[in-house]
Amino acid sequence: MVKSIVIDCHADTLLKKYLEEMMPLLFAERGMKFHASKDLLTQGGVDIQVFAIFVPPKLEKIGIEVSLEMITLAKEMEKDGFILIKSKKDLKTIENSKNGIGMVLSLEGTVALERNLQLLPIFYELGIRNIGLSWSRKNLFCEGTGLTQDSDEGEGISVHGKELLEQMESLGIIIDVSHLNKKGFADVVKVTSDPFIASHSNAYQLCPVNRNLTDEQLMEIASAEGVVGINFYPRFLSQNDPQSVSIKDVIQHIKYITNLLGVDHVGLGSDFDGIGITPKGLETASKIKNIPPLLEEEGFSNQDIEKIMGTNFKRVFNRVWK
Ligand SMILES: [Zn+2]
Incomplete structure (x- = not known):
């Protein structure tokens, strides 16, 4: 059994918490449940969870406020035993303690920064360490892949976007290209x-939707010594009936990417709490512990499995963060 660090690089749990807080009746009525609660993450053996701050399109006008509220909810989670990670030192502490779950905050989309890029150091102070430059639509800095299959035709990174990237680099914030369009990716x-x-x-080769990455893009990530986190959303894993998609499809994507790039550039990015359907065998974060045995069956060594489960992402965190 793998004992080294396990990292999931993307969950939308804070959005669900926000909805629960703002619309408790609707939340209850729809029977909404968390995929990545503290208990489920603990059961799944997850040591570090990256929680995205995602502002839904209808709330973009109050994007700064919504983002701050989600950060407040994250701070409240510290009472439940989550430990906010803001530095390489914090990362080491979590790794050594094995007590509590480390949480990393990321922005998914840059709504909170569009009106005033000078807010970036403030969000940094509050704990933002990774930033997804776009979410689907066009913003001041770049353009997303869009929500439909063939909408990836937009512009690349704007002048403001280049300024954002420079500032992120000097602060030590990781660039996340998920949702970014092709020209934007090339500019990064x-x-x-x-x-x-x-x-x-x-x-993309296994599931041709524009949210996925072409072989060329995967190779660019590897040459930059970066990592791709496998998304568990059935529609991004396979074009088969989503109900038939399972944990085995996750393993297929891991195998495909490791065949193409070697084992140093793949990790996990579940998208839990941001997806309406989950694969069979990966219904919640508690099932993440079922991935290593399946990788072992496929012939991955213990060391390879450790890299895929977390040490690849840890390597990037240590390279970019202060
Ligand atoms: Zn997303």
Whole structure:
């Protein structure tokens, strides 16, 4: 059994917590449940969870306020035993203690920064360590892949976007290209010298949707020494009936990417609490512990499994964070 650190690089649990707080009746009525609560993460053996701050499109006008409220909810989670990680030192402490679950905060989309980029150091102070530059639509800095299959035709990183990337680099914030369009991705490759990640994206060759990454893009991530986190959303794993998609499809994407890039550039980015359906065998974070035995069956060594389960992402965190 794998004992080294396990990292999931993307969950939308804070959005669900926000909805629970703002609309408790609707939350209860729809029977909404968490995929990645403290207990479920503990059962699944997850040591570090990256929680995204995602502002839904209808709330973008109050995006700064919503983002701050979600950070407040994250701070409240510290009372439940989550430990906010803001530095390499914190990462080491979590690794050594094995007590509590480390949480890393990321922005998914840059709504909170569009009106005033000077807010970036404030969000950094509050704990933001990774930033997904876009979420689907166009923003001041870049353009997303869009929500439909063939909408990836937009512009690359804007002048403001380049300024954002420079500031992120000097603060030590990781660039996340999941949701970014093709031109934007190519610009990130040109502009940054740090490793960057795709926190929750899969292989386009296995599932051709525009949220997934082409072989060329996967190779660019590897040459930058970055990591791709496998997304568990059935529609990004396979074009088969979503009800038939299972944990085995996750293993297929891991195998495909490791065949292409070696074992140093793949990790997990579940998208738990942001997806309406989950694969069979990976219904909640508690099932993450079922991934290593399946990788072992596929012939991955213990060391390879440790890399995939967390040490690859840990490597990037240590490279970019202060
Ligand atoms: Zn997402």
